[in-house]
Every structure is written in structure tokens, then in C-alpha cells.
Amino acid sequence: MSYSLSAPHRKTFTDSLHAKGLRPTRQRSCVYGVILDKRDHPTADDIYDRVRKFLPSTSFATVYNCLETLVSCGLVRQVNMARSPTRYCPNLTPHAHFKCTITGKIFDVQIDKNTLSRMQSLVPDGFVTENIDLCFSGKGHQI
Amino acid sequence: MSYSLSAPHRKTFTDSLHAKGLRPTRQRSCVYGVILDKRDHPTADDIYDRVRKFLPSTSFATVYNCLETLVSCGLVRQVNMARSPTRYCPNLTPHAHFKCTITGKIFDVQIDKNTLSRMQSLVPDGFVTENIDLCFSGKGHQI
DNA sequence: GAGCTAAATGGAATTATTCTAATTATTGAT
DNA sequence: ATCAATAATTAGAATAATTCCATTTAGCTC
Numbered sequence: 353m354s355y356s357l358s359a360p361h362r363k364t365f366t367d368s369l370h371a372k373g374l375r376p377t378r379q380r381s382c383v384y385g386v387i388l389d390k391r392d393h394p395t396a397d398d399i400y401d402r403v404r405k406f407l408p409s410t411s412f413a414t415v416y417n418c419l420e421t422l423v424s425c426g427l428v429r430q431v432n433m434a435r436s437p438t439r440y441c442p443n444l445t446p447h448a449h450f451k452c453t454i455t456g457k458i459f460d461v462q463i464d465k466n467t468l469s470r471m472q473s474l475v476p477d478g479f480v481t482e483n484i485d486l487c488f489s490g491k492g493h494q495i
Numbered sequence: 496m497s498y499s500l501s502a503p504h505r506k507t508f509t510d511s512l513h514a515k516g517l518r519p520t521r522q523r524s525c526v527y528g529v530i531l532d533k534r535d536h537p538t539a540d541d542i543y544d545r546v547r548k549f550l551p552s553t554s555f556a557t558v559y560n561c562l563e564t565l566v567s568c569g570l571v572r573q574v575n576m577a578r579s580p581t582r583y584c585p586n587l588t589p590h591a592h593f594k595c596t597i598t599g600k601i602f603d604v605q606i607d608k609n610t611l612s613r614m615q616s617l618v619p620d621g622f623v624t625e626n627i628d629l630c631f632s633g634k635g636h637q638i
Numbered sequence: 639g640a641g642c643t644a645a646a647t648g649g650a651a652t653t654a655t656t657c658t659a660a661t662t663a664t665t666g667a668t
Numbered sequence: 669a670t671c672a673a674t675a676a677t678t679a680g681a682a683t684a685a686t687t688c689c690a691t692t693t694a695g696c697t698c
Binding site for chain 2: 646647649
């Protein structure tokens, strides 16, 4: 059984890959699908487990390759936190992350346009920003 | 030969450790010293090499332990960037980081008070922020 | 300085990720 | 639809980063 993306997601997916001359393969579609499906900031390991339910022969190398491809197309974002493997989330509106130092859980935090542009303007002339990562850590909600 | 911190740094160092009931050991002092000395965002590996010039029997485990201790005391900050080992910098004024995707070099970016407090206020009620990490990536200065 | 305990040591173990060579799938042209 | 070209996947080995563990050493209190 192969993973099936909803029509709009499939279009975004295919278009983004084609724009870079890349092929929309089953594995890439499935990796994207499982990340869209459960927005819990999974690790590559989590994604591997989920993808293999649909495509049991998928290897770790493929998961990593697909993730790198999706990130380079802007479909998926990496979230890097201290002392933990890289996590992934579908790239929707600009948002930050909050990691609870007690439970390890990661929460999304919306960033409004004004704050985002203020942040962007911190970077000096001559630098071209392609990506912004804002991560908070501390004591999360209702522990 | 042991590493020698300047008087003000030594005081900060000793006080911060004592405040947490921790001991200001030679290794911790040396790790802190080499991070203060060359502000190039070294990795644990870089720090290991530098520390061993002063304390040749220092092990990797010790470097990691010291770094964790210094981070927990707020003397040092971790910088986590995609696809690269954790880097460390002395914790001075609040600042962000910009990583050049071409050279891999990391630059400090100052954060003004207003922007910082705007960023802080993104976090919803009930969350207690202990740390903020802001990382930019893209094309750095004069490649 | 002796004793108590935290910290350092060396090496093995683990975890996360990347690499490599062989196989398979996708695409564009027929 | 079929074929060839080539991009992507596969399995497993290799590497890199970090952590763990049992023992030894050093810092602190009395």
C-alpha cells in the first residue's frame, strides 16, 4: 500500500519537486505524507517507522535522502534542538518552537509579521537570509 | 601548565559554579578559558584539542561534562545548526547567529532589547522561557 | 592532612547520520 | 506501451558525535 496525499498537497509536492528538476517518487511522497499527517515533530527514526507501514522496504538512507530533498524544496523544515536528533515539520506559516526541558515535548509558537520582519532586519547588509530558526526552551505548559 | 583566567572571568566562573554547588575544577576552568579566548564557535572536538594543550590528559568525556556544566551555569551557550556538531560560545550579550551555507562560517548577530522582548512575548502564557536561540542561515558576507 | 564525595579518566557503547556499490523506478522519446 | 537513460532506492558498512561505565583522582570540609 502506498501513501496517498490529498489533492492540494499532492500538487504542492509535485510542483515543488518539478521546479527543482526532481522526481516525485513514492518514497518522497510518503515521507511528506507522514509528516503532514501527524504534526508532532517526528525524528528521522519516527518517520522511518511510519513510512515502513506503507512502503516496508524503505531504508534509512532513503528516509534521510527524502528528508534532505523535501527540506531543499522548502516543503519541510528541520528543527534542531540541543541534545536531540533533528526533527521535522511541514513548512506552513512562519513559526518558532518551544521545547519543554522537562518532558522534551515541542510546541509550535506563531510568529507575527512584525516580529518576523524585525528579526529579519537584525541581519547586517551583505548577508542574504534564506532561513530563520527561532527556538525557545524552558518549562512548558501545565507540566 | 594550567589555563589561567583573567581575574574578572575567574570570579564570574567561580561564583557561577558555587551558586549551583559545583566545584571550579581545573578542567572546567580550562574549557571556559579556551572558549573565551578564541570566539570562533568551536565544536567539542576543537575544544578538546585546545584544552589538551594545557591539560594533556583531558578526555572527551570530561570536555562534554564540562561543557554541560558550563551551559547549565549560564556561562556558555550551545549553538545548534542543521547537519553540524554542536558549537559553543561564551554567553555575553544576547545575540543570534548567522551561518553561511557556503563556507559554514558562523557570525554573531546582535539583538536589540526591543526585538528581544518582542520575541519573548511570542511565547504563550503558562510557558516559562529559559533560553532563546535565534539562528539565521544563508549566504554570508563577501563570499 | 584525613575522609568524603564530586569530578576526571579511558575505553567501550550507543546514537545519529552518511557513504558506497548494486538494484530498481521514473521519465522522456520512440 | 516499450526502451533507454539516469535519478532514486536499497542494504549494509562506515563514520561522527555523544554518552555511559567502572575506576582513579582531586577538591572541599573538618
